[in-house]
Amino acid sequence: MNLQIDDILNKLVDECLSAPAFATLDAQQKEVQKQKILNHFYTRILFITIDNLTDEQYGQIQDLKPEDPQFEQKIESFTQEMPQLLDLFDQTLKKDADYIKNTGQLPSLEEDQSQNPL
């Protein structure tokens, strides 16, 4: 059993890639798609986190550069105070995974709900 952070999402990505929509891809193509899906998941996690920040928390990161180590530290610190967040990640990522499996496309992160082809 391996519960490292990477593996939690990698497992979900592998599940997506095992869907028929990706059956025709060769190993190299799958690796490319894997990174795209993984990035999508992490982006989703980050966006959910941002949406769930309090005004005060948001204020603290608003003006930080994303590359600033403080940004990461604060994000991690804030999420530790959100007991419901993991469940939200769970629900949202699994829905995204279902979408990817069914359509072979990434769900939109933007407002227009257009799909992002992989």
Add this chain to the structure above:
Amino acid sequence: MAEEGSEILVDKRIAEGLLAVADESTPSISNTTTSNETSLNTPRKPRFIPRLRQGFRNLLHRPSSDGDNSLSGAAVSSETAEKEPLFGSNLYKDAEGGIGSVPKVEPPPQSTPTLNSEPLPTTASGLSESVMQQANIKARQEGKPLPYPEAQGVKLPYALEGKLLDLKGERDVLIQKLSDLMISDAERAEFEAQIATLDGQINQFMFPTPEERKQQVEETKKELTDIRAANEDLEPSYKEDLNNQIDSFISELDNYIKDIPEAADAERSILRRVLDYKLPLVGATVKDYLIYTAVGSSTGLVARTAVLNGMRIFLSVGATPVATTLAGAAAGGASGFAREYIKLVRDEKRQEKISELREKYNDRNTLKRELLVRLKSGDLQRLGKASLRGAIVGAMSGFVAFEVASWAKDHIDLNSFIEGIKHHLPGGGTDRGSTLSVKPEPTPTPWHSPSPHETPINSSAGVHSTSTPIATETPTPTPTHPLPNSSPLELSSTPTVHSTPAVNLPPGHSGTNIDLGNHGASGTGPGSTGLEPKPGSNLSVGSSHGSTLGVSADKANGSFGTHSAPVGETAFHIPDGVIPKDGIVHLSEGSNPWNMASKIGEHALGRPLTPEETLELTKEIARQSKVAVPGWGIGGPGFTDEHSLGTGYKLVFNDKVVSLLQSFKK
């Protein structure tokens, strides 16, 4: 007790080689003896009990406190070290070494190798980077009273850490064996039983009672004494090293039991229950997560700190300023409890917040887009992982807070606590400076239908109806998703707060939560808030999947009448006003039918219902009221799904329900 096992030379000159040997030896679950006896010409080496092997391994990583670095980790190969997380190495260590007379022990070296390739979370050094710790540090620097209670912490002695690691190793082996499809059912059952036993033992090490702690120490000291006796004829330099180590171990062990934190029993009880919660997304229990990740030690620390803070908060109500209490609650694991309540009492303001939030999320969209544009893949993943790590810790804290709240329900007067909160919120009554509208009495209890494996909400006799014994613990829960799915946190899944304009999700998505301060864990499970509405109080708030449910149980409005007992029944009398004369209670907006049922039953009986009674009662009311609850096997034509009940839905408290209550009375 002592058993002969693999041999380890305790000398840095050959430590690396010995560790390699140790790594090759599978943790034993039998009494198999390995023998590598040395030749007559070789100075006799010390023989160690297998259980202590890891303890000695840890010692090799341990910084020397007296400058004698003969056993330092310098000789440990990084390759070897990476194979084994030094789980527990700071499991019990408070970020600041704890307070009071808890022994302060040197932290392990920063370079402590771990299994996890991830950097430890920012809280790896405990809660030092948390808001709470930062505020405390600042207050200390300014010479002001500490705003937050500080966590106690003790570090597990190295010898006991070794045992814990060995138990983990045994568990690993068994779990590996379980995955073998070729094993027989009997073997599977045997392994599972052994794992259960090991789980109990691991729990004892992770969260020992004072008695267990003493017993562990005594046993280990005896083993150490046996080792000393068995190695009397050692070559002098080896013997000296060995004896020094043993003395050091014994000294640590003595310190370990010298001062046992207060409330250890309750703490242990709470934490052991938490261990069995299943973490969403991770797909593993807290216990497994703690055991199998290097992050475990820090997350365990966070959880433990959270529970300690939470308990102190609850215990200190009335004794210390509530402002301090609330501050602690907001910062510690119990934050959810406090925040959830705050959110609940001002829920009526939520709608007003929505438009404001839409504005806010437009603003946040800008940041999101910036992140997408600016961040490279690696940075994106790094930040995402940070979120995920934090969320895992947060979930654990939530579990703890839930259990603390459940525990507190039976130990303190929560109404006093809540009253205190209302008057001591920052901003003069709000948690964020907004106007807090607090009804005088309402103590809303969010709802969900209890699953067949759960005790319905507000069962004052306990939280869970099914239990899995852990070690010596009496009923312990086997919850799976105590958080939002089954919880008052459904409040935050109300569509009005779900749809985050900033992020349009794919069809089918319910969206992300808008934070209204609802990071609460009080809603993380049945009975989670522990907030018991008083008789006659309004029951409000509580929705699920967009439906709004409510039960107006306001005695003042006269909606409740007196139940007329069936003819011939004299022994059972339901007090006036508990059940309306017509046996019908109309749901009003935001109420929880199952809580309603539970409370009525409680009032009718004049005592708290047991978990079993609560479950039985709510099931019966579901049947009589034609509420479909698939999890209970209740449904059929004409039944309405529990999540689709609208305002005004009739809950039926007919003779069958009364008869059931009567049977409880007997």
